[in-house]
Amino acid sequence: MPDPTRLAAYHADGRDRYGLVTDAGIIDLSVDFGHEFKGLKEVVAAGVLPRVVAAAAGRLPDHATDAVDFLIPLADPGKIICVGVNFPDRNAEYRDGQAAPDRPSLFIRFAQSFTGHGQPLIRPPESDQLDYEGEIAIVIGKAGRRIAPEDAYDHIAALTLCNEGTLRDWVRHAKFNVTQGKNWDRSGAMGPWIVPFRDAAQLDDIALTTRVNGETRQHDRTSRMIHGFRQLVAYVSTFCTLHPGDILVCGTPTGAGARFDPPVWLKPGDVVEVEAEGIGTLRNTVMDEPC
Known part of the structure; x- marks a missing residue:
């Protein structure tokens, strides 16, 4: 089974965020889409999970996974x-x-x-x-x-x-x-x-x-x-x-x-x-x- 695409909600640097989890860390996608979609519920409701995931292509992580507090998704x-x-x-x-x-x-x-x-x-x-x-x-x-x-x-x-x-x-x-x-x-x-x-x-x-x-x-x-x-x-x-x-x-x-x-x-x-x-x-x- 291929490695899954993983989208997490988390808290870092004083605010709640969401992003793509990679083996190297988390790419913060809330900086791109936060003005449109407050959280992953809104992303799901809008039917734009593929669009949000695609925005992470080629980017380096913004946060280490062990340096954030994970929230319920x-x-x-x-x-x-x-x-x-x-x-x-x-x-x-x-x-x-x-x-x-x-x-x-x-x-x-x-x-x-x-x-x-x-x-x-x-x-x-x-x-x-x-x-x-x-x-x-x-x-x-x-x-x-x-x-x-x-x-x-x-x-x-x-x-x-x-x-x-x-x-x-x-x-x-x-x-x-x-x-x-x-x-x-x-x-x-x-x-x-x-x-x-x-x-x-x-x-x-x-x-x-x-x-x-x-x-x-x-x-x-x-x-x-x-x-x-x-x-x-x-x-x-x-x-x-x-x-x-x-x-x-x-x-x-x-x-x-x-x-x-x-x-x-x-x-x-x-x-x-x-x-x-x-x-x-x-x-x-x-x-x-x-x-």
Whole structure:
């Protein structure tokens, strides 16, 4: 698989920027396009990812990657819709004897519940049950309602990665509810960048892996997803219009810390990496919320 084109949002020299990530550093494209497009969401919405990428041709980097603070790629995404229980072994973890569901389980996350690549996940004082969930996220680039599965890929602009960090005890506070366990400030991460979507080979059968302190905890392939990417776009767009900048977080494999016996929760100093073929590696540490 060829090296991906990578567009990141980041903070450097006192302001938020976006640019093309190369092996040598980051080419700042916000200096060229910032007057037209405030951030990558606006770039996606305008359908000009190829134009923005082309502007980096032949240029030297403006910033070293280790000298910037990465932000979540889309600063103000529209809807962030997450998919639960979307790998066969993940369904088996529930041990309820039920077959894989015919329809995806969905819930909502807010942008402020995520932090960027290289930033710490925050463990709040109210719970020590911070867990990880490595996932692939798709960025919608073309609006649509009741999108047919065969047309779904025409509506995807880019791909990114997500650590869908979860406070496990807080997802059990009510009879049927996960919202409060999924939306603690900076409990999850997204990034490191977006990779423009070209074709089905980028999604249909790629490896997704999560490591904690170098140990592989989750590993599976997208070809084994219960509800594929086309089905997810079609299903979600049935009940709500998808708009450019909306994000679908598409499900995590088996192996989260909650499923160990006894459970293994993230603690300060841990390093969590989510990696997917052709997209990259999202890396975060863990720290307690400052008092």
